[in-house]
Amino acid sequence: MLLNTIQPAEGAKHASRRVGRGIGSGLGKTCGRGHKGQKSRNGGYHKVGFEGGQMPLQRRLPKRGFKSLTAHLNAQVRLDQLAKVAVDEIDVLVLKQAGLIPANAQNVKVIASGKIDKAVTLNGIKATKGAQQAIEAAGGKVAE
Numbered sequence: 001m002l003l004n005t006i007q008p009a010e011g012a013k014h015a016s017r018r019v020g021r022g023i024g025s026g027l028g029k030t031c032g033r034g035h036k037g038q039k040s041r042n043g044g045y046h047k048v049g050f051e052g053g054q055m056p057l058q059r060r061l062p063k064r065g066f067k068s069l070t071a072h073l074n075a076q077v078r079l080d081q082l083a084k085v086a087v088d089e090i091d092v093l094v095l096k097q098a099g100l101i102p103a104n105a106q107n108v109k110v111i112a113s114g115k116i117d118k119a120v121t122l123n124g125i126k127a128t129k130g131a132q133q134a135i136e137a138a139g140g141k142v143a144e
Helices: 079-084 092-098 129-137
Strands: 074-078 107-111 121-123 141-143
Touching (some): 107 129
16 A cells, blocks of 8 residues: 555545635525525624523523532442441452452441441441441441
């Protein structure tokens, strides 16, 4: 193959519209823009959502709700999930490797759901009051 012989595939390229080149072209006189009006003129387009001066829909409707930008960085773990982890010293990295939390999670909190029987130590992980009591009752501790 030579670089000077490379061509687009047959039918891949279309001839550009040659407007204003007579009635035989099909795009003569008004050049396919119709007669008069804002859209027929040069630069005659308005911004997205513009409704001719009427209050636009996105401004008529009330604002509602809130989407947190950090919600995807937070994760929750149940007590019964902690009991299934093989090691006793549990931190965020251990939970990621066990597949209990997403890889992008930064903040982890243990919630009091389920039961835990083995003693575990939590490092850098928060726990609710009920979860902390259950962990300490099983002989573990929460070291934040």
